[in-house]
Amino acid sequence: MTTSKPLIVPVPLGARAYDILVGRNILGEGVEQIKKLGVRKVALVTDENVHSLHAERIIKTLADNGVDVAAPVVVPAGESSKSYAVLAKTCDDILATRVERGDLVIALGGGVVGDLAGFAAAIVRRGMRFVQMPTSLLAQVDSSVGGKTGINSSHGKNLVGAFHQPSLVIADTAILDTLPxxxxxxxxxxxxxxxxxxxxxxxxxxxxxxxxxxxxxxxxxxxxxxxxxxxxxxxxxxxxxxxxxxxxxxxxxxxxxxxxxxxxxxxxxxxxxxxxxxxxxxxxxxxxxxxxxxxxxxxxxxxxxxxxxxxxxxxxxxxxxxxxxxxxxxxxxxxxxxxxxxxxxxxxxxxxxxxxxxxxxxxxxxxxxxxxx
Amino acid sequence: MTTSKPLIVPVPLGARAYDILVGRNILGEGVEQIKKLGVRKVALVTDENVHSLHAERIIKTLADNGVDVAAPVVVPAGESSKSYAVLAKTCDDILATRVERGDLVIALGGGVVGDLAGFAAAIVRRGMRFVQMPTSLLAQVDSSVGGKTGINSSHGKNLVGAFHQPSLVIADTAILDTLPxxxxxxxxxxxxxxxxxxxxxxxxxxxxxxxxxxxxxxxxxxxxxxxxxxxxxxxxxxxxxxxxxxxxxxxxxxxxxxxxxxxxxxxxxxxxxxxxxxxxxxxxxxxxxxxxxxxxxxxxxxxxxxxxxxxxxxxxxxxxxxxxxxxxxxxxxxxxxxxxxxxxxxxxxxxxxxxxxxxxxxxxxxxxxxxxx
The missing domain is CATH 1.20.1090.10 (Dehydroquinate synthase-like - alpha domain)
Incomplete structure (x- = not known):
């Protein structure tokens, strides 16, 4: 895999400031930035589709660079995963990896995974840091930026959630080549x-x-x-x-x-x-x-x-x-x-x-x- | 009901500062403070026990003083309500009252109700204001103060939740007379x-x-x-x-x-x-x-x-x-x-x-x- 230098978009939110990295094949640079966060262990959340396409390579790259990644938490693909039930399972699966406060959740996927895993990160142990690795164009330009996380209720979309800013966003535009x-x-x-x-x-x-x-x-x-x-x-x-x-x-x-x-x-x-x-x-x-x-x-x-x-x-x-x-x-x-x-x-x-x-x-x-x- | 002057304990948390009112039969004073929050509508969450003992009187006092209270959200009494399932139902029931951002959730009950309703307030519409009306000694001296809210996971107690400070705590010590x-x-x-x-x-x-x-x-x-x-x-x-x-x-x-x-x-x-x-x-x-x-x-x-x-x-x-x-x-x-x-x-x-x-x-x-x- 070739690695190039990303464009960097800063999000200057004071104590919650972070960078968005944008570019083709920037995973290598992304992993360097993740290491700078000083985490002990990573819980990676993804969906079935992204898991089969990209997860193995990404987990290997993280592991090869000395980041300890637990077995991935895999949720069903699609909007229906933004539900109370999948949220509960995601939180429990993150807890089962025994990550601690100060460790990291990575949301690898489209808007659904970002919203769901970001929300789980906001509430597991009353708040863990998380990194967005958006794999859809929608997620790269919208949902992974700005800290809105959440799930749907029968009363409406995104009616339950949290403002929880990521610590880093890695938008690898080459990943979009596999997008329908x-x-x-x-x-x-x-x-x-x-x-x-x-x-x-x-x-x-x-x-x-x-x-x-x-x-x-x-x-x-x-x-x-x-x-x-x-x-x-x-x-x-x-x-x-x-x-x-x-x-x-x-x-x-x-x-x-x-x-x-x-x-x-x-x-x-x-x-x-x-x-x-x-x-x-x-x-x-x-x-x-x-x-x-x-x-x-x-x-x-x-x-x-x-x-x-x-x-x-x-x-x-x-x-x-x-x-x-x-x-x-x-x-x-x-x-x-x-x-x-x-x-x-x-x-x-x-x-x-x-x-x-x-x-x-x-x-x-x-x-x-x-x-x- | 006689109303007395409460002791006031300030919690100086900057933008999230609030007061704790402590005393016997201080509901009247509490309602005055709630009105000062400038809310349009209130969703009150309580449990079955507290509902039958105290809710009617409290809702009447609020209504008599011009606070619009929706039909109360009543959860089963006991620690088992600090679950994903009851959280989901509580969020949906709060949404069903059609309270909006800027409105208020009141948690009327012991530690379970405070933790559960406080957490629901933290995540419904990505955060609503809430008032704690603790009805147990435990809740009055501990769980209603400090902004920790949450539910239990099979992995442990309070492992899922949020830091969400109340806007006011009303600790009516006369209510403890009915406590086992x-x-x-x-x-x-x-x-x-x-x-x-x-x-x-x-x-x-x-x-x-x-x-x-x-x-x-x-x-x-x-x-x-x-x-x-x-x-x-x-x-x-x-x-x-x-x-x-x-x-x-x-x-x-x-x-x-x-x-x-x-x-x-x-x-x-x-x-x-x-x-x-x-x-x-x-x-x-x-x-x-x-x-x-x-x-x-x-x-x-x-x-x-x-x-x-x-x-x-x-x-x-x-x-x-x-x-x-x-x-x-x-x-x-x-x-x-x-x-x-x-x-x-x-x-x-x-x-x-x-x-x-x-x-x-x-x-x-x-x-x-x-x-x-």
């Missing part, structure tokens, strides 16, 4: 989200370069590093989501509602696809409210379509539920504050903002039109 | 622990006044307030248990092992009883190592006995397991660091200290003698 095309596309929805939030330039660059990002050229590293930097900037301003961090939820209020309606069935809809529809909807809703040009909403939708992402309620296989069902699913979202609806809307590409106290009737009317369009 | 004698005694083990840690004077005062503490005189309020102050001082020095806070574990390394061996069966051993045996053992072990006078160990044991608490392995109904079983149970304790044993030992009454790197063989020999004594 659909997963890559889904992660890409979060990449262009950063352009839509506050960088028209990055969105335009994505329109030009998306094929190289998918193909694994240096543009992929650039896109991942830019996304991490963009997210880190927001997280540093608002670690515990009392304000600005909500911007990162662009496309997610609609998106989470859809995921809830399909009961997190990945066969029908994965998170990034729900976000893609949510992004397109956020822009169409903004245009409908006269906040942004219809042209911008059209451009967002066109780009999402060109990479093969869904953009409409009608694109949800098996249907997206009634307007009432979607509204109800939205009001149990964490972003609800004192009964009013909060949305992230846009005045144009790269000009998103937090809109409080939105009129529920306006949302309902918009959804009705979406259904009839 | 055994529970009062068990809580009292934690009271005298504070004397044994660093205040010979408080231990002597307890020897003189324990009957008034049990009877519910003003000495009870004094003992609870002193205990809270003593614990708060340690917690403020070391919120996340990286050092001094371990002193609070005096009697707990042996105690937790015994609880584990009886599988947390309260019929055989409640936490305070395990601590009582652990306290006596910590002093006998200290005496055996030549650290403290045998007279001190004798005096500790005599006082524990005089209030009716157990002090010997032989006092555990159904047996305390073999020496090997006890040792094994101890090494999975959170206080194990890099494979060596850490104990809280004493150079005398009120002169406890943290002893690192204890020789396991010495502990084994001590336990063997204990069995044969």
């Amino acid at each position: 095309e659909r997963e890559l596309r889904a992660g890409y929805a979060e990449v262009i989200k950063y352009g839509l939030i506050n960088s028209e330039r990055f969105f335009f660059w994505c329109e030009e370069n998306w094929q190289q990002i998918f193909a694994g050229g240096p543009e992929r590293d650039e896109a991942v590093a830019h996304s991490c930097r963009a997210k880190a900037e927001v997280v540093v301003r608002d670690e515990f989501e009392n304000g600005d961090r909500a911007l990162l939820n662009l496309g997610h209020t609609f998106g989470h509602a859809l995921e809830r309606i399909v009961k997190y069935d990945n066969a029908r809809l994965v998170h990034g696809e729900a976000v893609a529809i949510g992004l397109a909807q956020a822009f169409r809703f903004s245009a409908r409210l006269g906040l942004c040009a219809g042209q911008d909403a059209g451009r967002v939708e066109a780009h999402l379509k060109s990479v093969g992402l869904p953009t409409r309620l009608q694109d949800v296989p098996g249907g997206a539920g009634s307007v009432d069902a979607i509204l109800d699913a939205m009001t149990q979202d964490k972003k609800v504050k004192a009964g009013t609806l909060t949305f992230i809307l846009a005045k144009g590409i790269g000009k998103s903002f937090i809109a409080h106290d939105l009129n529920k009737a306006d949302v309902a009317a918009f959804l009705m039109d979406e259904w009839n369009s | 004698e055994r529970e009062l005694r068990a809580g009292y083990a934690e009271v005298i622990k504070y004397g044994l840690i660093n205040s010979e004077r408080f231990f002597f005062w307890c020897e003189e006044n324990w009957q008034q503490i049990f009877a519910g005189g003003p000495e009870r309020d004094e003992a609870v307030a002193h205990s809270c102050r003593a614990k708060a001082e340690v917690v403020v020095r070391d919120e996340f248990e990286n050092g001094d806070r371990a002193l609070l574990n005096l009697g707990h390394t042996f105690g937790h092992a015994l609880e584990r061996i009886v599988k947390y069966d309260n019929a055989r051993l409640v936490h305070g009883e395990a601590v009582a045996i652990g306290l006596a053992q910590a002093f006998r072990f200290s005496a055996r190592l030549g650290l403290c006078a045998g007279q001190d160990a004798g005096r500790v044991e005599a006082h524990l006995k005089s209030v009716g608490l157990p002090t010997r392995l032989q006092d555990v109904p159904g047996g305390a397991g073999s020496v090997d079983a006890i040792l094994d149970a101890m090494t999975q304790d959170k206080k194990v660091k890099a494979g060596t044993l850490t104990f809280i030992l004493a150079k005398g009454i009120g002169k406890s200290f943290i002893a690192h790197d204890l020789n396991k063989a010495d502990v084994a020999a001590f336990l063997m003698d204990e069995w044969n004594s």
